[in-house]
Amino acid sequence: MRYSELLISLALVVAITAGYFAMTASVGVPAASSLIGHLMGVVGFTLMLLTETLYSLRKRAMRRPRGSMRAWLRAHIVMGIVGPYLVLLHTAWTFQGLAGVLTLLMLVVVGSGFIGRYIYTAVPRTADGAVIEAQELTEQLTALREADAADPNPTTDAARREHRSIEGRIRKLERQLTALRWQRRALATWHTVHIPIGMAMFVVAFTHIAATLYYATLLR
């Protein structure tokens, strides 16, 4: 199914929300510093950290691939939705100081992730998810143009059909190449937003964790 990862994410979010409301109804909104609050923060942040590192590593592990890129992107999306949602619940709806900034950064990264997902999936790929390079398309195009130039004025019916077919494929490849160039530019632009903001978010998150450990645990 095309949006199965979104459905899985939605199911998990609904399940977590149900549990959260059940708890809210019995003992009130769980404080960020309560057992449940801390649990949600730790699990959510771990998921966020995993979705970033594991997916990035897989993207670069072309020589020894483990699972298809498509499956890893789906896992990245599910963890990238469920993790931040748990962290959002961890805030106990208080947005103050560094933690408030961190929440804002997180929302921006998740939002940009949604957009990036659609740009990313528009890039043509081989069956196992490897990116088809523009060079390959150019090579295919050159080969077809040479085949076309060898017999520019065919006389037989069969040859004319072949000629039309080749010209059709040339036009399709030219369109793909144009689209690929645009998509590559868009993806590069998106990377300059998603990744630096993500980095800033992780820097602030680790600062937040360090401060929590220092004030609430070490100095307690």
Added chain:
Amino acid sequence: MKTRPLGCMTFSALFFAAISAAVVALAIALSGGSIFSPGGLSGWTQPDSAKLVSTGGVNSHAELAGRCDACHAPIWSGQKMGDRCVACHADVAQQSATGAGLHGKLDANAATCLRCHTEHHGPDASTTLADPMVFPHDQTGFALTAHLRPAAKDPVGCRGCHTTSPSSYKAPDCVSCHTKLDAAKMATHTDTYGAACRNCHDGKDTYGHTFAHTTYALTGKHAGAACASCHKGSTTIAALRATSTTCATCHAKDDIHQGRLGQTCGSCHTPASWTGATLDHATQTTFALAGKHATAACETCHVNRQWTGLGTTCASCHAKDDPHQGKFGSDCASCHNPADWKDAKFDHGTTGFSLTQAHATVSCDKCHANNHFAGTPTNCAGCHASQDKHNGVLGTSCEGCHKPTKWSDNGFNHSAVAFKLVGAHAGVTCEKCHAKAPPASTTTTCVGCHAAQDVHKGSMGSVCETCHKPTAWLDVTVDHNAFPFKLTGAHASVACSSCHKDSSPKNTPTACASCHAKPVTHDSNFAGVCSSCHTTKAWTPAKFDHATTSYKLTGAHMAVVCLKCHAKPTVTFAGAPSICASCHQKPANHTGAMGTNCSQCHTTKAWSPSTFNHSNTTFKLTGAHTSLLCTKCHKSSTTFAGLPTACAGCHNSPSSHPSFYGTTCTLCHTTSAWTPPRYAGSHTFPMTHRGAGSVCTKCHTTTLSAYTCAKCHDPSTIEGHSGRSSSNCASCHPTGSGGG
């Protein structure tokens, strides 16, 4: 394809990370750490203004503002947050140290401040947010277990009880609150146990609605009784526990027995009801109630409710009912049992006359007519004389034969007397033998009873049992060996009547001929003593021991039938000739030459081959001679001895032999074969010389001792031999070739 670096390792990512870190560091520096604050500090102040001065120089935590280190001590200071708390709140520190006040009671110290106190929840929030679920209220002497979930449906907060004095937390007034919940119950409860609830209640509901009255189980009417009816005035647990559990403590005033039956009410009564008391008559009195006693109304015996002092003998109650008018004494129980008067079980054995078998089931009046018990006779005839089928013949000791089971069960043990009943005797009726005389004088001899049946008419005497057995007359087993004529062999299995034609065996003759007729094959020569040839084992074959005669039977003679020899010309045994020829015809091949002394050559083993040993004569038979018929050489019976042994005696000189060959045949011939001849003597000249071919006459023309070569060789024609003799060639030519 070129491997791109991880997204976080790109220049832009690392640059942004560095920028972020710098911004955060700057923010921390500028805010003094307050960017980590999870919320504003509490502005709550002590209501008691007198304490304002002593708490760290501020009226509220909010006044500390961004001074995080006021509570969060730097790590290098070695202090924890609780240490910072008590640094300002000296009064709390003192309570902890002395054990006084609330903090002293709760065993609070610097490490446990956070259990009840919190911060960063805004300027309006209280610094005391003790969770009743966590607050160790039991340390105050009263647990909140029963006031919180899940024990309580509507849990109370701190102010729920501590309404008037939230700061001092004085002991609250339970009654006012619980009266609102159930006024009627509280009214009764306080009336019974007083208003000092915490005398008994510890907040865990130990003595609440779930209390199990286990030390004294409340059953029957006790279960529904008001607590006050027993526990009235008990205002402490000790007093409650001290409540007496004996019946009399509470019920003495209700005793309708007025103390006559003691104070152990429970032995008859149960908490279910005062009425319906159940007395175990067996264990609680000396008289167990059995049979009809168990179901009889108490007043049947305890007339006029006289419960004690009653007699326990039957007569004490039943004397007036005695239908025996006292004849059987007062020990009713010796016959009667409490189940039923009529179910009387008298042990007749105690009278000396045990009732067994058929006696046990007859009604008493069968013997004890007219209720006459004492003096009833105990011998059989006393009752049964009129029934004697023997008409007194067998006496009056019926029990000698009869058993009490029934008359027909006549079990006289005849084996105990001298005449044992075996075989057919065991099945006959007693009267068959005993009709003529009483048992004691009945004869024991066979003829005593059976004389009239003697088919032998006395001829066999009177000792029938010599032959007959008691099983049946015809089951006769005679030991014939006891008689002079013993039965052996085939005689043992023949029917007696085969020999004993009439019924007087004594007169039966013993000679064979008296029974066995002489066969036609036997003429007058048979003496008549059959047994000299025949045995009782079988008539044939006869077994005559021929060895007792002068002619022993050997070899083939042993197998021939007697008449083969003894019937020629007529059947004759004694004086039969013993020479071979009297029986054996001279064979044709003997042509009469061998005479009649057959045994010289033949044995009884077999007629042929004859077995004369020629080696014992002067002429051994060798070679072809061994297979010749005797008559080839021995032409007549007179020519056995003295026959010539020379070859020529039998063999004629052939016509081919010249006369000078002579009669010494063995010079050239052997018994193996007549031809071909083989000269066995010395012959230096080769016999196969040229045309000679072993034919003697080629060289020897006149005599065997001289020779001539002239038949083939003429000296006159041979160079240098002119004039030489033809009879001396071998002197120079010993091998017949060349010159010497």
